[in-house]
C-alpha cells in the first residue's frame with residue numbers, strides 16, 4: 001500500500017458516528033459536494049457520470065475491460081432487483097444461497113419477478129459451501145444462475161464466494177453476486193473470482209450518501225439482457241444502452257448524490273483503493289472486537305468468518321442488560337449502533353465502515369464499558385443458549 005494513513009474528520013457539528021452498514025458516517029468533503037446543483041442533461045454532469053463509471057470499473061482490477069458499469073436510481077435493493085430481472089431470463093432458474101435477510105430478500109425478489117428459483121436457506125448465519133452448491137447443481141440441470149451474497153450484512157459473515165464461484169462454473173452455470181456491503185473494501189476481481197454481474201450501492205464501502213446503486217456486468221451479458229426485464233425503470237440493458245448512446249441516465253438522476261459519490265471515490269483512491277479501505281476497516285474491526293471481548297462480549301462468528309464490515313455480538317445474559325437502553329446510552333455518547341437480526345438469540349451489531357478509524361473504535365469500546373457500568377451489568381457474557389448456537393458453526 002503506497003497511500004499514507006487516512007485523515008479521518010471528526011463528525012460534522014457533533015453528529016453521532018453511525019456504526020451502521022449504510023447510511024454511514026461520511027466525510028465533510030462528501031457532504032460539501034452536495035451544495036451545488038447540476039443539470040442532468042448538461043455536459044458537466046455527463047462527464048461526472050462517465051468518470052464515476054470508469055472509476056468503479058477500475059476497482060475490478062485486471063479483466064475490468066470485459067465489464068461495464070450501469071448506475072441505477074434507488075436504494076441497493078432496486079439495483080439487486082434490476083440485476084436479477086435483467087440477467088435471469090424469464091425461462092431461467094436461479095439458485096439463491098441465503099444465510100440471512102439479504103439472501104432471503106433476493107429470493108423474495110425473484111418470487112415477485114415470477115422467475116423460477118430454488119432456495120438454499122442456511123438459517124441465520126451458516127455459510128453456504130461450494131460442495132453444497134455443486135450437489136444442488138448436479139441434481140438440477142434446469143438451474144441457470146446462482147445468486148450469492150458476498151458479505152451477508154445481517155450477521156456480518158463474509159461468505160466464501162470464491163469456492164461458490166468455482167462450483168458454479170465447474171457445473172457450467174452463471175454467478176450473480178450481491179456485493180452491496182463488501183465492494184470497495186473487499187476485492188472482487190474477475191481475474192480471481194469469476195462472475196457475470198455484481199451490485200453495490202453508493203452508501204456502503206465507498207462512503208457516499210444513499211440514492212443509487214450500480215450493476216457491474218460483463219458486456220456480453222449486458223448485450224444479451226435485452227428484453228429480459230419485466231420493468232421499464234429497472235431495465236439494466238435499457239439504462240446501459242441509453243447511457244452509452246447519450247451519456248445520460250434514462251430518468252432523473254440523483255445529481256447531488258452522484259456529486260457526493262464522485263468525491264467519495266476520489267477519497268477511496270487516495271486511501272489506497274480497495275486495499276487501503278479494506279485495511280482500515282480490518283483495523284477498525286480488530287480493535288473493536290478485541291476491546292469488546294475484553295469486556296466479556298462474544299461474537300456470533302468465529303474469527304474465520306468475521307467480515308471487516310459489521311460484527312454481530314450476543315446480548316449479555318445479565319438481567320440488567322436491556323438493548324434499547326444500551327442503544328440510547330451509546331447514542332448519548334455519540335455512537336449509533338444497530339440492532340441484531342438473529343432469530344434464535346438476542347444480538348446487536350456494530351459496523352466498522354464509514355469515516356472512522358481505530359482511534360474512534362477505541363472510544364466505542366470505552367463507551368460500551370461505561371454504558372455497562374451505568375446499566376449495572378456486571379458481566380457482558382452471553383447466555384449459554386447463545387454459545388450452543390455458535391457451536392453449530394464448528395460442527
Ligand SMILES: *Cc1c(COP(=O)(O)O)cnc(C)c1O
Nearest residue numbers: 075076077102151153178180181
Ligand atoms: C444494504 C444491502 C442491500 C440493499 O439494501 P437497501 O436497504 O435497499 O439499500 C442489499 N444487500 C446487502 C448485502 C446489503 O448490505
